[in-house]
Amino acid sequence: MFLALRELAFARTRFGLMGAVVALISVLTVLLSGLASGLVVDGVSGLLRSPVQAMAFEEGTKTDSAFTRSEVTAVQRDAWQGQADVADAELLGTAIVNAKNDDGTPLDLTLFGVEPQGFVMPAAAEGRAVTAEGEALLSVSAKDEGVEVGDVVTLDRLGTQLTVVGFTEDQRTFGHVDIAFVPLRTWQEVHAGLTPGETADPEVYDVGSVVALRGVDGAPDLAAGDAAAGTSARSIEAAFDSSPGYTAELMTMQLIQIFLYGISALVVGAFFTLWTVQRTRELAVMRAIGASTRFLLTDGVLQAAVLLVGSVAVGTGIGAGLGAMLEGTQMPFVLQGQPVLTGALLLVGLGLAGAAVATGRISSVDPVTALGENR
Amino acid sequence: MTTPARTDRATGTATTTVDPAAERQGLTLRDVVLTFGDGDDQVAALDHVDLDVAPGELVAVVGPSGAGKSSLLAVAGGLTRPTSGSVRVAGTELVGLSSRALATFRRDNVGFVFQSGNLVPALTAIDQLRLVEKITGRRAATAPLALLDAVGMAEHADRRPARLSGGERQRVGIARALVASPSVLLVDEPTAALDRRRSHEIVELLARETHQFGVATVMVTHDHDVLTHCDRVVEMTDGRLAPVQS
Numbered sequence: 367m368f369l370a371l372r373e374l375a376f377a378r379t380r381f382g383l384m385g386a387v388v389a390l391i392s393v394l395t396v397l398l399s400g401l402a403s404g405l406v407v408d409g410v411s412g413l414l415r416s417p418v419q420a421m422a423f424e425e426g427t428k429t430d431s432a433f434t435r436s437e438v439t440a441v442q443r444d445a446w447q448g449q450a451d452v453a454d455a456e457l458l459g460t461a462i463v464n465a466k467n468d469d470g471t472p473l474d475l476t477l478f479g480v481e482p483q484g485f486v487m488p489a490a491a492e493g494r495a496v497t498a499e500g501e502a503l504l505s506v507s508a509k510d511e512g513v514e515v516g517d518v519v520t521l522d523r524l525g526t527q528l529t530v531v532g533f534t535e536d537q538r539t540f541g542h543v544d545i546a547f548v549p550l551r552t553w554q555e556v557h558a559g560l561t562p563g564e565t566a567d568p569e570v571y572d573v574g575s576v577v578a579l580r581g582v583d584g585a586p587d588l589a590a591g592d593a594a595a596g597t598s599a600r601s602i603e604a605a606f607d608s609s610p611g612y613t614a615e616l617m618t619m620q621l622i623q624i625f626l627y628g629i630s631a632l633v634v635g636a637f638f639t640l641w642t643v644q645r646t647r648e649l650a651v652m653r654a655i656g657a658s659t660r661f662l663l664t665d666g667v668l669q670a671a672v673l674l675v676g677s678v679a680v681g682t683g684i685g686a687g688l689g690a691m692l693e694g695t696q697m698p699f700v701l702q703g704q705p706v707l708t709g710a711l712l713l714v715g716l717g718l719a720g721a722a723v724a725t726g727r728i729s730s731v732d733p734v735t736a737l738g739e740n741r
Numbered sequence: 742m743t744t745p746a747r748t749d750r751a752t753g754t755a756t757t758t759v760d761p762a763a764e765r766q767g768l769t770l771r772d773v774v775l776t777f778g779d780g781d782d783q784v785a786a787l788d789h790v791d792l793d794v795a796p797g798e799l800v801a802v803v804g805p806s807g808a809g810k811s812s813l814l815a816v817a818g819g820l821t822r823p824t825s826g827s828v829r830v831a832g833t834e835l836v837g838l839s840s841r842a843l844a845t846f847r848r849d850n851v852g853f854v855f856q857s858g859n860l861v862p863a864l865t866a867i868d869q870l871r872l873v874e875k876i877t878g879r880r881a882a883t884a885p886l887a888l889l890d891a892v893g894m895a896e897h898a899d900r901r902p903a904r905l906s907g908g909e910r911q912r913v914g915i916a917r918a919l920v921a922s923p924s925v926l927l928v929d930e931p932t933a934a935l936d937r938r939r940s941h942e943i944v945e946l947l948a949r950e951t952h953q954f955g956v957a958t959v960m961v962t963h964d965h966d967v968l969t970h971c972d973r974v975v976e977m978t979d980g981r982l983a984p985v986q987s
């Protein structure tokens with residue numbers, strides 16, 4: 367550390383520039399991680415924050431379009447309900463709809479058709495719970511669109527009218543669209559394409575998109591239930607992948623993050639390579655004096671560690687500050703301690719790896735070169 | 742302190758009688774050969790060299806460029822392994838030691854003074870000396886500041902090399918070489934970058950420290966002016982060593 371710290375102070379401009387680059391990369395990492403978490407919440411908070419542990423889809427539906435294509439029946443729900451390890455099995459209908467508020471402002475909504483008294487229906491934090499057909503409990507985030515309790519929302523095309531009776535406590539979105547929890551029967555009518563006043567065949571009230579499941583003690587045995595009900599069930603986490611855009615968005619974010627980590631390691635490695643080359647002469651002198659390779663390597667790696675930990679800490683701090691400002695805005699941004707910490711550790715770890723490889727050149731410096739003319 | 746003898750006893754032949762204590766403490770090269778390359782390109786940088794330097798003795802090595810002077814220092818200090826022959830420093834045979842053992846040996850027994858000082862740019866004068874303490878892992882027998890004082894650099898203790906003159910750097914380099922109380926001091930062209938007056942000062946200083954600390958010192962130089970301060974002068978030509986009558 368003796369030499370490491372003095373060299374940091376001596377070449378502070380160079381190390382400062384390098385530190386600034388690493389700090390900026392850390393800021394980006396924090397922002398990306400916040401954006402990724404935000405996208406998850408925005409994309410699937412409706413599933414993430416529901417008590418549902420698994421979803422049974424229609425057998426054979428493809429993963430990427432499962433929620434829109436799948437259709438299950440009450441018979442299948444009853445088969446699931448008959449499983450010993452299933453506590454609750456309920457039909458859940460999903461549909462993304464375009465609607466207009468009282469004043470004509472367009473509104474995108476995901477209808478979640480659920481049993482009004484069932485386990486999937488969330489509590490109302492504002493207003494009251496849904497009791498009758500034609501009523502809707504909206505995600506609290508819909509208030510940002512100007513929706514208020516008492517508003518009547520009209521669905522495009524069908525003209526179905528939904529009265530907003532309350533809001534959930536936290537954000538409930540699906541595919542980045544606010545969820546409107548409506549009675550299952552209302553959803554079934556919309557699903558069948560019925561306009562108001564039209565009478566329906568009884569089988570209309572027999573279907574849902576999926577069977578929402580909750581086990582008696584942890585998630586139920588999906589294979590056994592599938593065999594009994596003829597469905598294709600997935601855990602709630604696996605069902606995220608079936609949400610609109612979810613996989614593509616997350617993959618994009620992860621790819622950017624991976625590139626950032628790679629760039630960071632390479633930049634740090636390149637910097638320390640140049641730095642070590644620049645120090646070749648003094649390294650040769652120290653080796654001639656009898657400094658062991660271990661002494662010099664330890665010093666070099668510690669120097670990199672001080673630089674990395676310092677700049678990543680500063681960058682993460684700035685990133686968290688910026689993130690806190692973003693959290694209140696329309697941006698899908700959620701700061702979470704664990705992914706931010708993981709990102710910071712990765713930056714330090716990969717940077718150290720890059721620096722260690724570069725500093726390894728120390729072991730090939732020949733002490734004899736310290737003698738003779740001043741090259 | 743050993744009184745260095747102004748004789749030519751220790752050069753030229755391997756049969757010269759040497760004070761046994763001096764042989765144990767100082768530097769002894771016996772029949773050392775160092776060749777580079779092979780076949781037609783082979784160069785004998787050192788050609789059957791014998792040299793004895795007693796503690797407290799300052800021996801100057803002169804000779805034309807390419808004669809093998811730096812090679813002599815490299816072999817004597819355990820930086821380069823000779824092709825054949827024996828190198829003993831303070832009673833230890835260096836030939837056959839591993840690289841790691843050689844590094845440790847240099848650390849504890851050999852001091853180097855390089856051309857133009859070769860100081861670490863980031864360190865102040867006093868820190869150059871403290872760095873050696875860090876490398877050896879023990880305190881200098883003479884405190885760093887006292888050593889700087891001995892070379893007349895105490896008032897510049899907090900200056901980095903960039904703010905020191907060539908002669909001042911060389912002084913710090915000498916003080917640094919003495920931190921580990923070495924048995925042998927190897928000095929490569931210490932006055933190459935200095936004017937006449939500074940050159941005399943530096944070599945006088947080297948002679949004084951050599952005598953005071955009882956170090957066996959070998960100094961390579963092109964500068965014939967400064968030879969008066971040396972106890973003995975040897976000349977190197979084409980890898981061969983011969984005494985010079987003063």
Ligand SMILES: Nc1ncnc2c1ncn2[C@@H]1O[C@H](COP(=O)(O)OP(=O)(O)OP(=O)(O)O)[C@@H](O)[C@H]1O
Nearest residue numbers: 738777778784786805806807808809810811812813
């Ligand atoms: N690493 C090496 N590989 C091949 N030949 C070398 C090497 N080092 C030195 N030599 C050769 O050995 C001979 C002696 O070199 P050395 O550096 O010891 O000379 P010198 O007396 O110190 O010269 P100068 O006064 O110019 O510093 C020269 O012919 C040189 O070319």
Ligand SMILES: [Mg+2]
Nearest residue numbers: 738739810811
């Ligand atoms: Mg030379």
